[in-house]
Amino acid sequence: MADYSKFYEARGIISHILEQDFVGPVTKDECLTELPVQYYIMGKLYPQKDTTEALDLARNPLLENQIETYDASISLSNQNNPSSMGITVTLKADVEAICVSGSYAFYEPISFQDAKDYGIDTSRWEYVEKKPKEVWKRQEYSYSKRITFTSEKMEYADLSRNLQLQVYTHAIMDSGERVITIALVNENQSPNDMSATSRYCAFQPIIRVSSIDGKALFANVNRQTCLTTDTELQELDMLYSDVHCYAQGHGCSVMWDMENAVPEWIESAFFPTFNLCQMKAAEVVSGNVLSMQFLSTASVDDIVQELGTFATKYEKWIEDQNSLIRGIKASLRDIASSNIQKCRNACNRINYAIKLLKESGYRDGKVFRAFQLANEAMLLQRKQTLLKNRKCFDPATVCWYPFQLAFILHELTSFIEPKGHLGQKVPDRQIVDLLWFPTGGGKTEAYLGITAFVIFLRRLRDPNADGVTVIMRYTLRLLTLQQFERASILIFACELLRQKYNIGGNEVSIGLWVGGNLTPNHLKEARTSINKQKNGGVDEKSNPVQIKVCPWCGEKLYAQHYDIDLVQNRMIIKCPNQHCHFHFAPNGLPIHIIDDAIYQHLPTFIVATVDKFAQIPLNDKPAALFGITSNKKPPELIIQDELHLISGPLGTMTGIYEAAISKLCERDGICAKVIASTATIRNAANQIIALYGRSHTQFPPQGLSAKDSFFAVQSTPEEKPARRYFGVMGIGTTATTTLIRVNAAMLFATRYLATLGYPDTVVDNFWTITGYFNSLRELGGANTQILDDVQSRLDYLAKTKFVSVYPGVDTSKGYTYTEELTSRMNNSEITEIIQVKLKRSYSKNNHTDVFDYLLASNMISVGVDVGRLGAMVVAGQPKTNAEYIQATSRVGRDNPGLVIAVYNASRSRDRSHYEQFLKYHSALYRYVEATSLTPFSDRARDRGLHALYVSLCRYLVENLRKNNDAINYRSSNPAVQAVEKIIIEYVKRVDPDELSVVIDELNDIKDAWDIAATGSLVYSSRKNEKKLLKGDTENDRFRTMNSMRNVDEQSGIYLLGGY
Structure with missing residues (x-):
């Protein structure tokens, strides 16, 4: 098990620095020379002006569902300088009194001389050219009040410095539960003057609610979806039934005790946090069953026995889950039973696949051999990936995750018996199988495993049945390029095994079939571009030199390694590494990225963008891909990765063209198998019907809890790196200023780690800060800010604000090495960034060529997998929750990461997510929106x-x-x-x-x-x-x-x- 302790420790330091900069105090008894209201951007209760701006306590927000509403009406949404804050909770029946405690601070102006007389250390100001006339001395106040409930709606308690504690009872429910809001209100009045405002403003206010007698106080308020008739919402209600919400903030966020089943306290928070634990492979099996080496070399009996034991354990888990249904609320038991039946159906398919493997092993052996070859190919793929990244390779330790192996078994029947078996109403081949697993969980390897099986089975059954076998489709060019690189290694491994075992058919190869803006459509155009680049010319927008490194060995590739052979009608890419197997291949790397070559050589595996299929009515040449003009079998497998992106207008048009593709892939009543994958989707059944005209199954099927599907369970932070989310919403400042402050503080805190002597791997994890933006306009503004405002603020933090508490950060050279990853970039630039530049890592002796910032649009939200990225700043809540999940999952994949969500206080949706930060982040996947497409509208x-x-x-x-x-x-x-x-x-x-x-x-x-x-x-x-x-x-x-x-x-x- 990896040791993440240093990463967590470093992240804790970053968190502490950020909170000190945003909320304060830097030190408990600090003195400031600047106006306090400008010194801190969060945690402020302003004095009231001419009109009272207190919290609207008559509203009951806990009876509303704000997370799922775009334009929720938030009582403080129009307040720039709020004078109140509050939290709403629901108390259990018969609670007669509560303890409300907390603290806050005021800053008193005193003269510079008085500060010296008070014994305050003023040495840092003694030698400045212009000494301050006054300083602001912090004075903290604490309170603890017993609030006893009476028949009155409102209870009051006056606090020091003219603050008032208000407790409002919204309602007493039929169950006896009481819904209350506790507010802290600054009753001070002040003129519209910054100095007076600073004097009468309360800072770092805290409201903490706890029990008088130690008894459980708080009731869970997550109850909305149990009233719906939507079965998908009911299922979510059941899956997340152990995720509770106990409070909501107003003008602040809220945290509660997560250590106990029922929290003992609830507290306001201006800098809320949540630790998101990853899913891990469940330790449900022992022995060799997950070993790729074992599955590729062992005997039929040994493999079948291990697989059978694996399936038996799944069966037992299903029955154990079934026995728990009686403990679920009555309204959800039908949903629970339905889920258990789906699990049984999946297990039946797995068992039937094992039966077919056994029968094949004792008969012609083709199915069993294809299974072994697929495992050997995946073992080779993993080996090359590890060696390319300079990691050790031990074949005995290379294993499948349980869900990956189970998924491959689940899919085998679709190809072994494409017409189905006796008693089946609908053959498995005609069902769309949706691979659903959280981001970073290993979906890609799962469907690459089944890809290898299909390639080998097809050729073992018919040596002449080469041609296009698998088509994998994406919506984004960045995603296409990323996955093409990963899939290439597997295809290279398959080609090596084809040669090694003399398997029939032509070369196993991979093709990139995308628009002309990415690669030239014709070989003559490609030759012109390559020759231009060989002579020192710049990359073309439509550039054939897309493969920047050899997928097999990692050697860098340049235009000099590309040639066009018009006789063979292909582009030849030669790996210059003499130790690479493909250096000696007469046709170079088994890759085709020019349309002319793809139509002639028919790559085994094609990676394409969905909009490339718009060419079908305009051009007869793609007919060869479907075996129509090439006398080949049509593709047998279509993989649609990131299914959630096939929605809206793009999804609607894809649905129409899909009707053609489905028919073109059909022969003798046998259609192509469709496998889709995603980590974020709702309304999948309707979307798949609209897109493919077929029913679907989800794998792995859900059980009774989102935290346990047998194949994967929620990990602890010690087992797998946890990603920590932080919420920031500026008070009394613009969204632009807030973002500048956040970026500067992040820059300072991450650079401070280097001065503490943390290992290079730890510093590197947080060094490159990824900025995520919802529009190119906002991103462009941030680029300018990083060059100017952020650097100025960084200089201020290092030389003024934190000089005595966090010394040693050198800002003399600036940290402005910034790159963007957006649709404005050409394809060669994107490839260079992903494959080369982003992989440069920090070291003590070299950090000048390592990015300080990577500014990205939603292009990064899928497919980017760079293990060293560990820090992200999200500028505003993205348009969809799926996008938020996908984007923030790009960091903290290999090591613990952190995400700063910067909310815009003027946007009600942003404010809603901030005030319900803990509720939202503790069940992120629950709030994924339903997608829609209407292909025949x-x-x-x-x-x-x-x-x-x-x-x-x-x-x-x-x-x-x-x-x-x-x-x-x-x-x-x-x-x-x-x-x-x-x-x-x-x-x-x-x-x-x-x-x-x-x-x-x-x-x-x-x-x-x-x-x-x-x-x-x-x-x-x-x-x-x-x-x-x-x-x-x-x-x-x-x-x-x-x-x-x-x-x-x-x-x-x-x-x-x-x-």
Whole structure:
């Protein structure tokens, strides 16, 4: 087990520095020469001006659901300088009195001479050119009040310095529980003058509620979803039933005692924190069953026995969970029983796969051999990954996580028996299997494992059945490039094993099939670009030199290592490392990234962006990928990673094109298997129906608690690195100033670690600060701030504010090495940053070429996996909770990380998340929003129905395939009529309400094509020819998108006459 103690210790120091800078005090009896209201940005109760700005105690926010509401009305949302703060709690029945205690401070102005007379150390100001005339001396006050409840709604207690404690009873529930708000109000009045405001402002206020007699006080208030009829919300209610909420803040956040089942105290917090523990592989099995080496070399009997024991333990866990149902509230028992049945179904598939492996081992051995080869390939992949990263490799220790092995077993039946087995209503092949696991948990290796199995099984069953076997699709180019690099290592391993064991078929290879903005579509264009770069030219926007390091050995690659062979019709990439196996490969690395080469060589595994499929109606060459013109079998597996991103306009258009892809991958009634994966999704069933027209199963299926699915359980901070979240919301300051202060404090605190002598690995973990922004405009502003304002503030912290308590931070050279990761960057720059620059690590002797800041948009929220990133500042609550989870999961993956969520006090949604910080972060996945897509809605049909029809006609009707064949169309052709039936049957499954309209519009499309086909006609052309498919900007029934990203346009709103 790794030792994270130094990382946690360092993170604690960072946390302490940040709290001292934001809330204070730096020292308990400090004296300030600056105005206190400017010295601290949080934890302030301002004096009241002409009108009272006290908390609206008559509201009962605990009876509302603010986390899930975008525009919740927050009582303090319009206050710039609040004079009150409070917390709302629910007390158990029969609680007659509570103890409310806490503290606060005022700063009194005294003369410089008086400060010396009081014995205050003024030496640091003695030699400054301009001595301060006065200093502000801190005076702390504490209080402890017994509040006894009477028939009165409001209880008051006057405190020192004209503060007042107010306790308001909102309601006494039928159960006897009492909902109350405890507020601390600054009753002081002051003119609108900064000095007077500082004098009458209360700082570092704390409200703490506890029991008078030690009895349990507080009732859980997480009760909203139990009233719903939505089964998914009911399931979430059950899964998170052990996650309780006991309070909400007003103008502040709130923390409670997490050590006890029922908290003994609740306290206000201006700098709330939460430790998010990762899921870990459950230690549910022993022996060799998880060992890749064992599974690739052992006998049939030994492997089957180990796998059987694994499945038996899962069965026992399921029955143990079933016995717990009687302890669940009655309203949720049906949901619990449903979950248990899903677990049983998954276990049955696993057991059946083990049975098939055993039968194969005793018969032809092909299925069993494919399973062993897949494990050997994954072992090789892991070996090369470790060696590339200069880590030790011991084959005996390389293992699957339990859920990964179980998932592979779960999927085997879809490929061993593609038509299903006796008694199955729906073959497993036709079911979309959704791999759901938290970010960083190992989903990628799970589906790469099944990928290797499919590749080998296909070739073992038919030596000539090469061609495109697997298509893996992404929505973001950054994600595509990242996963392409990871998948390449596995494909290289498969190719080595193909050679080693003389397995049939051509080279096992990988292809990158993406838009022309990323790589050239044609080899001649690629040759021009490569030659230009070899002669010292700059990278092209559409750059063929995308592979910056050899995936197998890690050797750096440059344009000099790229060549174009127009005879073989491929781009050859040579690894310069003579110790690399692929250095001697005559065709170089088994990689194809130019469309011309992909269509001819048909890579085994294709990584693509979803919008590339918009090319299908416009181009007949992709037909080869589906085996239509290449005399090959079609792809057998489609992997849709990050399924939650296929939503909204992009998802809607993807859904229409998916109808074509599904049919093109079908042969003899056997469709391609679809595996999707995500860590953040809601409403998955409806989304998958709309996208694929199929039912789905989730793996691993949920049991009774989100913390235990048998395959994974929640870890402790000692077992796996925990990520700590912090909340910041400035008071009396702008959002820009707050962000500058946070970034400067982070910069100071992380650099201070180096002065303390922490190991380089610890300092490096926090050195590069990732800034996450919700818009490019905000990111651009931050870039300027880091160069100017943040550096000035850093200098102030090091030389003034913290000079005596945290000395030694050298700011003379500045920390301004900043890079951004956004859509504004070209693809070569993104690749260079991810594969090279971000991997540079801090050392005592070298930190100048290590990024101080990485400023990112939502591009980073998926797919970026750089282990050394451990610190992030999030500027404002992202638009969706899924985005927040995905983005913040980019840090703290290998070692403990920290995330500073900086909330904008002027935004009600930000304020709501801040005031309910602990509730929100203790059940992050519970608040993921439902996604939606409507592939056959009105506007979607307008943009894509004709493209679907043309695609299927062009690819399935032989005399309509070529570009010049558009003229051959006749709606009376039986083959064409069969296409219409395919679409109609698909719509019946996906959206039957739209069926009649779809039929009408298909008739319009057929009529229009019949008319167009009376003269010369091509599908598409850049020449002045009559073409069927028009440009996307033309006002025509056949206007066709070149990319699916052209659908999310702004809409105009028009007022009709009479208003």
